[in-house]
Amino acid sequence: MSNATLLQKSRLFPSPRLTAQVSTPLSILDATVARFPPTGAVWLFCAPRPLDTILQPSFVATLNSFPQWAGQLQWSLVRDGGLHTERFGRPMLVHGCDSDPGVEWVISKAAETLDSIVPSALERVVEKATWISTDFPERIFLSDTPLALHNLVDYAGLPGMSVQITDFACGGYAIAVKIAHPLADAQALMVFMHQWAATCRGSAKSPMDPPIFNPGLLDSYAAGNIDGDSADVALVNTARLLPLHRFDWWNDAKDPAFPSFLAPTGENLKPPLLGENSKSLPLSPSTSAPWTTWDLTRPVSHAMLHFTEEQISNLRAIARESPGCRPNISRLDALLAHIWSSINRARNHSDSACDVFLNVTLSARTRVQPPLSDSFIGSPIFLTHIRASGREASALCPGPTASLIRETLTLFTPEKIGAMLHDAAYEMSPQRLWQAFLGDRHTIVTSWLRLNVYDIDFSGSIPRYVHAVMPKMDGCVQVMDSSHEIGGVDITLYLDSLAMARLIQERENSF
Missing domain, CATH: 3.30.559.10 (Chloramphenicol acetyltransferase-like domain)
Known part of the structure; x- marks a missing residue:
């Protein structure tokens, strides 16, 4: 089984860091994906990676346009009669505090060569254009630190985003990014990745427009009074x-076929005062x-x-x-x-x-x-x-x-x-x-x-393979x-x- 040796683990922040707290309720749809697995991808390159003196500073420079991702993903406080963002199960981001968890940054080393892990693009389409990739070692490229709200409960001090750089024995490298789903879908992640790659190459131009972080804008499209x-x-x-x-998820836990290991997160979806009284509440049809x-x-x-x-x-x-x-x-x-x-x-x-x-x-x-x-x-x-x-x-x-x-x-x-x-x-x-x-x-x-996704270029070479997590x-x-x-x-x-x-x-x- 493939393994990677951990060389460095740290937390990165925008520079300079914000000194005033900013609290932002996330959108209606962001709340619905809180139970989803993280958004993530792995880029694998044959060429040597950029020097640490370029790669990490370019990441921080890019993070300056996404400062909220270094903040704390957490649940909003619930307030009876409050706004729609103050109901149960609504996520928010708080950044600009000394307690911000930052983005986790990991450097690791794999003993394998890139050739032993993934064939080239041309090789992948030789045999009937089908690559059986069950053995692709996704796990070694991703940080094992849990992200905030990964179990819908724990968040304090946990990052919302992690990045792992893995060097191969052949001189190639991989960059893997995962981010809590309420913070970014694949498209939002790619806005970041294109900007980071452009910054790393010394180019100010990304093929995607500058980021727009305004969850309330999406909510403004809701009809009626929310x-x-x-x-x-x-x-x-x-x-x-x-x-x-x-x-x-609430009623399904009673199904004999329901997997028992899923039960805890099902319970974590319930308001704290709900307990066993869910049948008495006016729940929407399901x-x-x-x-x-x-x-x-x-x-x-x-x-x-x-x-x-x-x-x-x-x-x-x-x-x-x-x-x-x-x-x-x-x-x-x-x-x-x-x-x-x-x-x-x-x-x-x-x-x-x-x-x-x-x-x-x-x-x-x-x-x-x-x-x-x-x-x-x-x-x-x-x-x-x-x-x-x-x-x-x-x-x-x-x-x-x-x-x-x-x-x-x-x-x-x-x-x-x-x-x-x-x-x-x-x-x-x-x-x-x-x-x-x-x-x-x-x-x-x-x-x-x-x-x-294949246009991500940190140092003048295209990825051999992009793996969606x-x-x-x-x-x-x-x-x-x-x-x-x-x-x-x-x-x-x-x-x-x-x-x-x-x-x-x-x-x-x-x-």
Whole structure:
């Protein structure tokens, strides 16, 4: 098993540090992702890394534009009759104090060479454009210090962000970053990474605009009055008609199939005075999650599937030629329809009348009016879902499913987003509800397309590989642009090992 030797661990702060406390409630949607795993990625480079006298100062200079990330992520104080940011389960950031935890900075050394850990971009696409990457040693690149609110309780002194630099025996290096999800989604993280890389190279120009940290701006798009004593019933009803799962962490703990190790964080979602009285409270409607369809004891494999630009264009062309297909489906719609159908066939759903679900992560940035900037900092995301029978979702032709995906995404107009934000603002505990699931009948997809992850360049060399840090759980899918060296798109897939073997076999036979 790969290991890394710790050489240095410290905390970094903006320079100069702020001397006045700033307290910022995070947004309505930031609160809903507090239970999510951290946002993170690992960049691996063949060339020697920049000197410490360049890398660390450039990081601090970049942190000056993100001073809140060196502060303390914590829960807001709860005040009866207070603003929507003062209800239970609302996170906030406090920075500018002597007690700020800073950003953790770690330097480590791996005994392995980069070649022994990850093949080159060209090598990854040689064998049927499929790289079986189950053994990729993600753990050695990430700091083991828990982040603030990692268990929804502990935060004092814990950082919201950590960075680890790992040197390889061959002279290459890796930079891994993880950040608490309420602070940043992948897009917000990339705003930071592009700025840091540009600063390190001595360039003042980042391909992304300067960061905008203003959580209240997102909340201003909520319809109606979100600071009143009760929600607007009409707006709530509008929101509840949207395809948004409402799986309940509180009630699911009573399900015999519910994994016992998840119970503590479920309890941590409850207001302190709630205890066993949750049944007597006017909780919003919810659904029990299908725990019997997710066996967490089964081994999960990891693979990267590469698609060329030509293959993706062909998928869209085939989809658009199918009867009744929407003319406005995108390349991503067609690609997701293809990969989801492959997963469903691998799970043996081809003859099933049971519903299966594609849970898609969406950003609210482009779905409000006027749109938020691409450099808006936070986690303004939510998950919708596409539902179909196993038989329908296993079809070889991507057209009907791609149309269903596009039809679902068009539901989220600025008006519907406003109603959704209004509804979420009044949730008793935003982390109680989960808008997605995993296991045999669910797939979660997250897109990092157009974030230019392979353009991160600290010293004049492109990354050999960019690894998105995702939960190693059955049904987790991530999409990103490939290295410029090969072009196209990479799909990172975590799937039950038996299903993965069937998917890879079908993929090899199709080439």
